[in-house]
Amino acid sequence: MWEKGWRQSIWNELGQEWDIIVIGGGITGAGVLRRAAAEGLKTLLVEASDFSFGTSSRSSKLVHGGIRYLRNKQFDVTRESVHEREWMLREARNLVTPLGCLMPYYQDRKIREEFALGVVLYDLMAPKWKHARYSRQRLVRECPLLESPELGGGFLYYDAQMDDSRLVLTLIREAVRAGGIAINYAKVESLLRDSTGRVCGIGLADNAGGMPAQEIKAKVVINATGPWSDDLRSQVGAPARLRRLRGSHLIFPRDRIPLPYDVSLLHPKDDRAMFAIPWEGTTLIGTTDLDHKFDLDAGEPFATREEIDYILEAANSSFPAVHLGEEDIISSFAGLRPVINTGKADPSKESRAHVVWEEDGLITVTGGKLTTFRIMAEQALQKAAPMLRGRFDFSQRKRYFDPLPPPLSDFMLDAEEKAYLLGRYGIEASELLSSAREGENQPIKSLRNLWSELRYNARCGGVVHLDDLLLRRVRLGLLLPEGGIAEMPRIRQIVQGELGWDDRTWWDELERYRKIYRASYAPIPGGIPPALTGDFTWPQNVNAPHPGTKDERQKEPTVLYSNGAIRR
Ligand code: FAD
Numbered sequence: 258m259w260e261k262g263w264r265q266s267i268w269n270e271l272g273q274e275w276d277i278i279v280i281g282g283g284i285t286g287a288g289v290l291r292r293a294a295a296e297g298l299k300t301l302l303v304e305a306s307d308f309s310f311g312t313s314s315r316s317s318k319l320v321h322g323g324i325r326y327l328r329n330k331q332f333d334v335t336r337e338s339v340h341e342r343e344w345m346l347r348e349a350r351n352l353v354t355p356l357g358c359l360m361p362y363y364q365d366r367k368i369r370e371e372f373a374l375g376v377v378l379y380d381l382m383a384p385k386w387k388h389a390r391y392s393r394q395r396l397v398r399e400c401p402l403l404e405s406p407e408l409g410g411g412f413l414y415y416d417a418q419m420d421d422s423r424l425v426l427t428l429i430r431e432a433v434r435a436g437g438i439a440i441n442y443a444k445v446e447s448l449l450r451d452s453t454g455r456v457c458g459i460g461l462a463d464n465a466g467g468m469p470a471q472e473i474k475a476k477v478v479i480n481a482t483g484p485w486s487d488d489l490r491s492q493v494g495a496p497a498r499l500r501r502l503r504g505s506h507l508i509f510p511r512d513r514i515p516l517p518y519d520v521s522l523l524h525p526k527d528d529r530a531m532f533a534i535p536w537e538g539t540t541l542i543g544t545t546d547l548d549h550k551f552d553l554d555a556g557e558p559f560a561t562r563e564e565i566d567y568i569l570e571a572a573n574s575s576f577p578a579v580h581l582g583e584e585d586i587i588s589s590f591a592g593l594r595p596v597i598n599t600g601k602a603d604p605s606k607e608s609r610a611h612v613v614w615e616e617d618g619l620i621t622v623t624g625g626k627l628t629t630f631r632i633m634a635e636q637a638l639q640k641a642a643p644m645l646r647g648r649f650d651f652s653q654r655k656r657y658f659d660p661l662p663p664p665l666s667d668f669m670l671d672a673e674e675k676a677y678l679l680g681r682y683g684i685e686a687s688e689l690l691s692s693a694r695e696g697e698n699q700p701i702k703s704l705r706n707l708w709s710e711l712r713y714n715a716r717c718g719g720v721v722h723l724d725d726l727l728l729r730r731v732r733l734g735l736l737l738p739e740g741g742i743a744e745m746p747r748i749r750q751i752v753q754g755e756l757g758w759d760d761r762t763w764w765d766e767l768e769r770y771r772k773i774y775r776a777s778y779a780p781i782p783g784g785i786p787p788a789l790t791g792d793f794t795w796p797q798n799v800n801a802p803h804p805g806t807k808d809e810r811q812k813e814p815t816v817l818y819s820n821g822a823i824r825r
Pocket of ligand 1: 280282303304308309310311312313314315316317318319320321443445481482483502503504505544591592593594625628
């Protein structure tokens with residue numbers, strides 16, 4: 258699948274009439290494509306950037322009911338999500354894995370009783386009975402970093418976690434195997450209307466360049482563009498309904514903040530719930546929840562200076578002995594949550610429920626969570642059913658994730674590594690390992706990922722740009738210091754040929770990656786360093802402080818991206 262030249266072949270075949278066109282290659286669009294393909298519907302998914310480029314690669318990586326939503330009395334959202342979590346743990350084995358979560362409480366009786374009720378309700382919704390109450394001593398034994406004079410005790414409960422980008426890619430690739438078609442870097446510029454004014458297709462541009470724009474007809478067009486949903490809705494005259502809330506995370510080395518479990522934090526200033534999560538050999542801490550005032554076309558969102566300080570403050574308050582500082586951050590990232598705007602003063606109080614709207618034939622499905630993608634997909638398709646010829650019942654349960662293939666007995670890897678690869682690559686895992694050159698079935702530095710994953714993804718993983726490979730297919734740009742720049746010679750040696758790039762293209766791609774990394778994923782993002790001159794070393798340590806003032810760095814990103822005014 259997706260071998261050299263794949264985008265061009267697909268592009269040349271788009272001019273037929275489709276049953277369904279899905280716009281947006283995040284988790285919502287991927288879920289719709291997967292379910293529609295399982296039904297045998299002729300379905301096309303188009304993504305303006307890379308698959309999972311939007312919010313779906315920038316989440317907290319939890320498959321969860323959202324125990325904190327119980328505090329806001331969002332019982333239906335929580336119950337629905339807990340059911341979906343249990344389903345994914347069964348069906349997406351090794352890709353979605355169980356995660357123990359600790360919820361400490363301090364010398365505050367009210368919160369303790371609130372938490373006690375929360376974990377019981379949470380388990381009853383699953384239904385299961387796995388939570389436990391920990392004394393202060395037991396909690397400190399489980400997680401010594403929580404030690405503080407005010408600590409009262411805590412609770413243990415269970416959720417689940419995943420790699421969000423891989424989850425999206427798995428769904429899309431399984432949909433393609435089931436007969437669906439997906440293409441990235443294909444942007445919907447306009448919606449086509451029939452003589453009655455109803456939406457009947459799309460005007461599509463090639464965002465990777467080189468192929469002519471085209472108009473494509475479909476019986477149903479589904480808008481699954483997450484935070485961009487209002488943009489397409491405005492083309493049918495629908496009023497804006499979304500509030501874009503930015504959430505940022507910081508990633509720290511595991512040895513700096515070793516956590517055996519996910520730990521809930523309450524921010525000392527405003528009591529907002531946050532998480533410190535063991536993820537892929539690192540510790541992920543977030544999230545913030547703020548109105549995103551920047552233009553979506555201005556560039557990828559990034560964690561602002563204030564958000565970084567806010568996250569550090571929460572971490573240092575809950576783990577007083579650790580003294581985390583900016584210099585400890587490996588990387589950062591920010592995503593935009595599309596929520597329905599009800600004008601609540603506190604963004605965290607806005608409901609995380611999803612919606613499905615039909616406006617002049619355009620079906621929009623948005624809001625919700627990664628965890629509830631299946632429900633969202635089925636409801637969107639249910640809404641589309643009357644426009645499709647034939648009888649469909651999308652509420653009927655179907656598999657979204659293919660069963661795991663047999664263990665990889667031909668390869669010398671430990672059982673944990675095999676499980677990891679099978680979860681991520683399913684039936685492709687064995688081909689991935691077989692395609693490795695000597696020494697490539699070895700971990701990349703301290704990561705779980707193997708070098709051979711880079712080769713395989715470059716060969717047939719739908720990679721168009723270097724950032725697709727290093728930020729989403731394999732997350733080494735987030736997990737290694739300085740975006741993995743020290744590994745670039747070996748990365749180049751493995752992937753340049755597979756991607757068919759000449760030297761000039763390689764350098765252009767590296768420059769593009771470097772800019773994206775510095776603007777949106779560096780420990781203190783927002784700076785663009787001087788251009789590369791031919792060696793592999795980025796000129797400055799990414800942890801070095803910016804020369805610009807704090808205020809200068811946080812100006813509207815339009816300034817940052819349009820004239821590069823903020824430079825190191
Ligand atoms: P997106 O992932 O944003 O996808 C939309 C896609 O549409 C984008 O890739 C974009 O490029 C594309 N697009 C836009 N315009 C066009 C166009 N004109 N043509 C073609 N394509 C277009 N949920 C959980 O369950 N667990 C969590 O732990 C969790 N943590 C979160 C943490 C944060 C900080 C945030 C912000 C959200 C979190 N969520 C979580 C929520 C979850 O991540 C989102 O609900 C989900 O990812 C939204 O997916 P989506 O597919 O609707 O949108």
